[in-house]
Structures are given as C-alpha cells and as structure tokens.
Amino acid sequence: MTSFLATGPSLGGSRVGAWLAGLSLRSRILLISAEVVVMLALWQLVVGVFRWINPVFVPAPLSIFSGLGDILSSGAVAANAPASLQAWVVGFGLALVIAIPLGLLLGVSLPVDRIVGPIAWAIYATPSVAYQPLAKAWFGFGIGPVVFLVLVSAVFPIMFNLAAGIRTTNTSIISAAKVYGASKFRLYPAIYLPSTVPFLFAGLRQGVVLATIGMMVAELSGAAVGMGALIIRSTNTYQVGQAFAAIMLVVIFTISMVQVTTLVERWVAPWTRGAGK
Amino acid sequence: MTISSATGIIHIDPDRRPIKTSNTTWRIRLTLVILAFLLIWQAAVAWFKLIPSNFLPAPTEVSVAFGELVVNPNFWSALAFSLGNMAVGLAMAIGVGVFVGIALGLSPALRITVAPFLWLLYSTPKVALAPIFILALGLGSASKIGLVFLLAVFPVLLNTMEGTLTVSPSLVNAARVYGASRFSVGWKIIAPATLPFSLVGIQRAVALGFTGEILGEFLGGAGGIGHMLEYAAYKFLMDEALAIVFVMVIVSNLSLGLISIVRRKLAPWDTDQKGM
Numbered sequence: 001m002t003s004f005l006a007t008g009p010s011l012g013g014s015r016v017g018a019w020l021a022g023l024s025l026r027s028r029i030l031l032i033s034a035e036v037v038v039m040l041a042l043w044q045l046v047v048g049v050f051r052w053i054n055p056v057f058v059p060a061p062l063s064i065f066s067g068l069g070d071i072l073s074s075g076a077v078a079a080n081a082p083a084s085l086q087a088w089v090v091g092f093g094l095a096l097v098i099a100i101p102l103g104l105l106l107g108v109s110l111p112v113d114r115i116v117g118p119i120a121w122a123i124y125a126t127p128s129v130a131y132q133p134l135a136k137a138w139f140g141f142g143i144g145p146v147v148f149l150v151l152v153s154a155v156f157p158i159m160f161n162l163a164a165g166i167r168t169t170n171t172s173i174i175s176a177a178k179v180y181g182a183s184k185f186r187l188y189p190a191i192y193l194p195s196t197v198p199f200l201f202a203g204l205r206q207g208v209v210l211a212t213i214g215m216m217v218a219e220l221s222g223a224a225v226g227m228g229a230l231i232i233r234s235t236n237t238y239q240v241g242q243a244f245a246a247i248m249l250v251v252i253f254t255i256s257m258v259q260v261t262t263l264v265e266r267w268v269a270p271w272t273r274g275a276g277k
Numbered sequence: 278m279t280i281s282s283a284t285g286i287i288h289i290d291p292d293r294r295p296i297k298t299s300n301t302t303w304r305i306r307l308t309l310v311i312l313a314f315l316l317i318w319q320a321a322v323a324w325f326k327l328i329p330s331n332f333l334p335a336p337t338e339v340s341v342a343f344g345e346l347v348v349n350p351n352f353w354s355a356l357a358f359s360l361g362n363m364a365v366g367l368a369m370a371i372g373v374g375v376f377v378g379i380a381l382g383l384s385p386a387l388r389i390t391v392a393p394f395l396w397l398l399y400s401t402p403k404v405a406l407a408p409i410f411i412l413a414l415g416l417g418s419a420s421k422i423g424l425v426f427l428l429a430v431f432p433v434l435l436n437t438m439e440g441t442l443t444v445s446p447s448l449v450n451a452a453r454v455y456g457a458s459r460f461s462v463g464w465k466i467i468a469p470a471t472l473p474f475s476l477v478g479i480q481r482a483v484a485l486g487f488t489g490e491i492l493g494e495f496l497g498g499a500g501g502i503g504h505m506l507e508y509a510a511y512k513f514l515m516d517e518a519l520a521i522v523f524v525m526v527i528v529s530n531l532s533l534g535l536i537s538i539v540r541r542k543l544a545p546w547d548t549d550q551k552g553m
Binding site: 023028054115137220238243246 | 306310311386389393401402407484485491496511518519526529533
C-alpha cells in the first residue's frame with residue numbers, strides 16, 4: 001500500500017489534505033479506526049433503526065454479529081470450515097508441487113517457454129469458473145471439484161511469477177558469478193534463487209487470493225459441505241446475517257493467509273524485506 | 278574466450294546463447310505440439326478406449342458438438358445475454374472506477390481516508406456475495422450486472438489511482454507555469470500517464486467480471502452461456518460442455534487480446550507485460 005505515502009500530483013492544494021498528509025502513521029490508523037466505528041454506527045442506523053435498506057439483503061452490523069454467534073454456537077462453522085480448509089490446503093499444495101518445477105522450466109528453457117507458455121496463458125486467461133461444471137461432472141459432489149478449482153486458480157500465478165523471476169535475473173550478476181568460476185549447479189542456489197524468491201512470493205500471494213476465489217466458486221455452485229455451502233444455505237433460508245458472518249470468516253481467512261505468506265517470506269528470505277508488496 | 282592476466286591464463290566458456298529461432302518456427306512447433314496432444318487424446322479415448330468417452334469425449338466428438346453449437350440459435354442468444362450483461366456491468370465499473378480512481382489519486386484527503394478500505398475490499402473474495410445478489414436482485418440480468426460491477430470496479434479504481442499517483446507534480450507545475458488550464462492539465466498530463474494503468478486494471482476487471490457473470494448464472498439460472506454449460510454438464514453431455522468451455526476460452530482470450538491491442542495503440546510507451 002504505497003499509496004499511503006505517495007505524494008502524487010495536486011491540482012489546487014487543499015488544507016485538509018495537507019493536514020492529513022502530515023499525520024503520523026499512528027494517527028492515521030486512529031483516524032481510520034474512528035472512521036470504521038462511525039461507518040458501522042451509520043450502517044446500523046440506516047438498516048437496523050430507520051430500515052431504509054431492506055435488512056434481508058444487507059443486514060445491520062449487529063445482526064451480522066449475532067449471526068456469527070449463531071453459526072459458531074450451532075456448530076455450523078465447526079461442520080463446514082474443516083472441509084473448506086482441507087480442500088484449500090490440498091489444492092494449494094498440489095498447485096505448489098506442479099507450479100514450482102514447471103515455473104522453473106518455463107524460466108530456464110526457451111522451448112518450454114515458447115511451447116508450454118502460450119497454452120498455459122490461454123488456460124490462465126480463462127477464469128477458473130469456466131472449468132467448474134467439468135470438475136463437478138468429473139469429480140462428483142465431494143471435495144474433488146473444490147480441490148480442482150483451488151489448484152487451477154492458484155497454479156498459474158505461482159508458475160508465471162516464478163518464471164518471470166528467473167528470466168529477470170540480472171545478467172551481469174550471472175556473468176560475474178561465471179567469471180569467479182561458479183558452476184551451473186552453484187549458479188542456481190547462489191544467483192537465481194535469491195533474485196527469484198520475491199517473484200515467487202508475489203505469485204504465492206496472488207495464488208492465495210485466487211485460490212480462495214476458486215474455492216468459493218466451487219463451493220457456492222454445488223458443494224454439500226464447506227463455507228460456500230453454508231453461505232448458500234443461510235442465504236436461501238433468509239438468514240443473511242449468518243451468511244454475512246460466514247463471508248466475514250472467509251475474508252479473515254484470506255487476509256490471514258496473505259499475511260502468513262508475507263511472514264514466511266520475511267523468515268525464509270530476509271533480504272526481500274521492504275521490496276515490493 | 279581466453280584472457281591473459283597477471284595471474285595466468287583464464288579460460289572462460291562463451292555464453293551459451295539460445296540459437297535464434299524465428300517466431301514463425303516457434304508457431305509451427307506450437308501447432309505441432311497441440312496437434313500431437315489432440316492426437317494422443319483422440320487415441321486414448323476413441324481408439325484404445327483408455328478413458329470412457331462419456332467421461333472425456335474425443336476431440337472429434339467435441340468438434341462435432343462445437344459445430345452443432347455454432348448453428349444453434351439458442352447458443353447465440355445465450356452468448357449475447359452473457360456478453361450483454363458483462364458489457365453493461367463492465368461499462369459501469371469502468372466509468373465509476375476511472376472517475377473515483379482519478380479523484381482518489383488527485384486528493385490526498387480522500388486517499389488517506391478512503392483508500393485503505395478499498396484495498397481491503399479489493400483483496401476480499403467478493404464472489405462469496407453472489408448468493409446475496411441473487412436473493413436481492415432476482416434471477417434476471419440485474420443480479421448478474423450487479424455482480425460484474427462489484428467484482429470489476431476495484432481493479433479499475435485502484436489501478437487508476439496508482440496511475441494518477443505516478444504523475445510527477447513538477448510536470449503539473451510546469452504546465453501551469455506555461456498557463457495550462459485545469460482541463461488541459463487533466464487531458465494532456467494526467468490522462469496519458471494514467472491510461473496504461475487503467476487498462477491493466479480493465480484487463481483484470483474483464484476476467485473478474487466474467488467470473489461474476491458465469492457464477493451468477495450458475496446460481497440463478499435464467500439463460501446465459503454459464504447456465505448452458507452448467508446444464509450440459511449436469512446432463513453429462515460432456516462433448517457439449519467441453520465445446521462451451523472452449524467458447525469461453527476463446528471469448529476470454531479475445532477480450533484480453535483486444536485490450537492489449539488498445540493498450541499498445543493508446544500507450545505505445547508502456548511496456549507490454551501480460552497484466553493479470
């Protein structure tokens with residue numbers, strides 16, 4: 001989120017803007033927290049008190065909160081979250097297993113890049129939602145289609161980012177290593193790996209977000225269990241508060257997985273700290 | 278290459294550069310690989326019966342189904358329904374996204390107070406809201422257009438904002454010194470710098486809008502190509518299902534390609550990276 005700090009062009013200076021720009025990070029966080037509270041209060045007023053918006057469609061914050069209590073205490077989350085988590089982890093794991101060797105090959109070998117590349121791009125350009133009915137017909141109604149969609153959604157960003165990382169490795173560093181007598185096998189861990197890791201993790205973060213979208217698509221359209229199935233059931237029984245609570249849990253899951261990826265990156269590859277988002 | 282230095286003679290292997298092969302050669306090889314793949318598929322399904330053909334039909338069966346699809350007027354009306362919804366939703370998303378994005382880019386006050394929420398919304402899987410859209414807006418076009426808009430607006434908006442931020446304030450000041458009006462600053466300095474970013478956002482928006490439209494059709498069937506696909510797969514007409522998936526692959530690739538061409542035409546100075 002570099003946009004916080006960027007100056008950008010200004011057409012006619014505004015005093016509010018200048019004051020806000022001068023705030024410290026902590027005051028900004030305070031300001032945003034205050035905003036959240038005000039917005040939630042307004043939302044509660046508009047929907048819950050004045051009923052300007054039909055609360056069946058957009059429930060008030062308090063009814064989402066009570067919906068959260070309901071799905072947690074009724075065991076709905078305990079019954080559905082593990083299925084989603086399992087499908088996500090298996091699908092993402094498979095995506096890693098496939099994407100890392102393929103991405104390496106794509107980055108290193110020109111024939112693979114020219115032959116596999118275009119085919120992979122054509123599949124990647126099509127949103128994974130298109131493959132969902134096929135997955136359902138092939139893998140039945142269990143966890144299979146969800147795993148498949150998570151895999152298809154996550155594999156390409158990881159693969160392409162990895163390949164891009166290898167291809168953009170600074171050639172003068174490679175030449176320098178060669179001058180100092182680095183063998184081909186020394187070159188990979190010593191030169192390619194460190195410069196590719198930031199790309200790999202950028203791909204992993206994209207993969208995490210897309211994997212969750214794939215999981216939701218698969219679960220919403222016809223899974224028996226999972227958070228998506230819970231959202232569908234709650235919506236169809238007009239318990240939209242519960243549906244929003246379930247969506248909130250999925251959102252928290254996605255954001256925490258992205259954060260976990262970033263933490264792993266800092267731990268595994270501390271030299272990337274501060275580089276890229 | 279051999280280099281003589283004070284410490285002796287060093288022998289350096291010349292860089293093994295890939296032999297230059299022309300683009301056409303690669304295209305021919307790519308076509309051959311695809312043909313070989315189709316041949317193996319055909320052999321596995323139709324000749325050796327390794328895979329049951331009602332599970333994965335042979336390429337010939339899929340192409341027959343594709344041929345039937347192309348002459349079927351229902352298919353064209355379904356495609357028109359889906360593309361029409363997408364076009365309306367995307368047009369709204371682009372209009373709102375570019376307008377709000379530029380406003381956010383130009384106003385630090387708005388950016389500090391609003392942008393964090395937009396980033397949060399951008400990274401949340403909004404597809405999860407699809408059932409609620411169907412519930413609130415019904416089974417017709419409105420719910421799909423709403424979903425397309427919701428999924429597509431954030432990439433356009435945030436990319437436009439980032440693009441506006443890359444404009445150097447000194448350029449704006451220089452233009453003003455030379456007496457440029459607010460309008461011409463906007464048109465001649467901010468728009469050209471922002472455009473490539475917006476187009477990258479629009480490329481993402483098309484993919485996400487497609488997801489919204491098709492998922493909306495899966496959940497609340499009232500026509501559309503997604504509904505047609507779902508129905509074919511449900512009936513286990515895998516040849517027709519694969520043909521429709523093929524159509525979707527073509528449509529997505531064509532629309533992304535089209536935007537790439539627009540990007541190269543309108544912003545030739547922008548390096549063409551496949552934006553996803």
